[in-house]
Amino acid sequence: MLFLDLVIFHRKAHKIHFREALAWTAFWIALAAAFAVGVHFWYGKTKALEFVTGYVVEESLSVDNLFVFLLIFNYFKVPERYQHKVLFWGIIGALVMRAVFILVGVALMKRFEWIVYIFGAVLIWSGIKFLRGGETKVHPEHNPVLKHVRRWLPVTKDYVEGRFFVKDNGLYATPLLLVLVMIETTDVLFAADSIPAVLAISRDSFIVYTSNVFAILGLRSLYFALARMMTAFHYLQYGLAVILLFIGVKMMLSNFYHIPTGTALAAVGGVLVVAVAASIMWPRKK
Numbered sequence: 001m002l003f004l005d006l007v008i009f010h011r012k013a014h015k016i017h018f019r020e021a022l023a024w025t026a027f028w029i030a031l032a033a034a035f036a037v038g039v040h041f042w043y044g045k046t047k048a049l050e051f052v053t054g055y056v057v058e059e060s061l062s063v064d065n066l067f068v069f070l071l072i073f074n075y076f077k078v079p080e081r082y083q084h085k086v087l088f089w090g091i092i093g094a095l096v097m098r099a100v101f102i103l104v105g106v107a108l109m110k111r112f113e114w115i116v117y118i119f120g121a122v123l124i125w126s127g128i129k130f131l132r133g134g135e136t137k138v139h140p141e142h143n144p145v146l147k148h149v150r151r152w153l154p155v156t157k158d159y160v161e162g163r164f165f166v167k168d169n170g171l172y173a174t175p176l177l178l179v180l181v182m183i184e185t186t187d188v189l190f191a192a193d194s195i196p197a198v199l200a201i202s203r204d205s206f207i208v209y210t211s212n213v214f215a216i217l218g219l220r221s222l223y224f225a226l227a228r229m230m231t232a233f234h235y236l237q238y239g240l241a242v243i244l245l246f247i248g249v250k251m252m253l254s255n256f257y258h259i260p261t262g263t264a265l266a267a268v269g270g271v272l273v274v275a276v277a278a279s280i281m282w283p284r285k286k
Contacts (some may be wrong), residue, residue, distance in 0.1 A: 001031070002092070016084055021224035030217030035214065039207075046261065050202040053265040054211030057201065059222075060243060060272055061194045062215055063236060068186055068224045076179045082162045086176060087220040090183040096253065097188060098212050101195045106205045116251050119196035123248030126193045130241030145185050146178060153177075157254065201252035201264065234284045239275025243268055 029173055040048035073083055108115045153173040160166045164177040198208050246267055250259050 016224040018225065021221050024221030025218060028221060047207060049261040050267060051211050051237050053261055053268065054198040054201045054207060056213055056268055057197050057243065057247065058212055058215035059218065059238060061197060062219050065190050065219065069113040069183065069223055072179060072182050076175055078179055079159060082176060084158060085162055086179050086183060087223065089180055090187065090218050091219065093184045094187045094216050096212060097254065098195065099209060099234060101191050102205055102208050105195055105199050106203055106208065109199065109203055113255065116254055119199060120251035121250045122196050123244050123251065127241045127244030127248060130237055130244060147179050149173065149178065149181055156229055162213055197247050200247045202248050202262065233276055233279040235275045239271045242271050272282040
């Protein structure tokens, strides 16, 4: 699907409009739903519920990613027609990095049972940070990876037809490469929250990874659909905080009390519905 997306559907760089983004978002959600049916058919109801719950949790937590992506694109003044390309290659990197994180996380949890308490504490701390609120900020000048890229590669002043590199009496990076580096490094930080969250739902690496994959695949279209509406759902931040706290507690109690996956899915879905409904009923004052 990524190959078809790059080579056929988005071969030419263009601005992604709201309707197109909504259509692609619906497509990726439908694809994830079809995959869940397949999981139910081959692995049973429990695994299918774990996949759906993991997918909903990952997609919910990705909303915060979208806000940071928006800040990064605004900071670097990335033309809208090139944003899809950056997110595409960012997703390729995210799929590789999260596969490594998930395999390591699952291996640690199988070998060291006490690691669940560390993961649970990380989620609870993340939930507390969300509750505290505060404006999300991006500081590219403090990013160590970005500093090394600028040190070893000269950077052009302008975006050169959406390229990452250009040759002109030597090899030059374009600002688009710097944006991609920022997207990749911030995704590592997000994975520190999202991977333990889905490991609290399931310890099956197949379920954990595929739920991550489908959430990430729909992230680009979701970004373009919500980029102009994210500030409208101002209570969503608190909803995500409650979800992280709930999953953190679920993980901490996993050795003593098992919360059914169906109950966890209902709780996560209920919190999201309440947060979105509250944002619509009590809009933020300008």
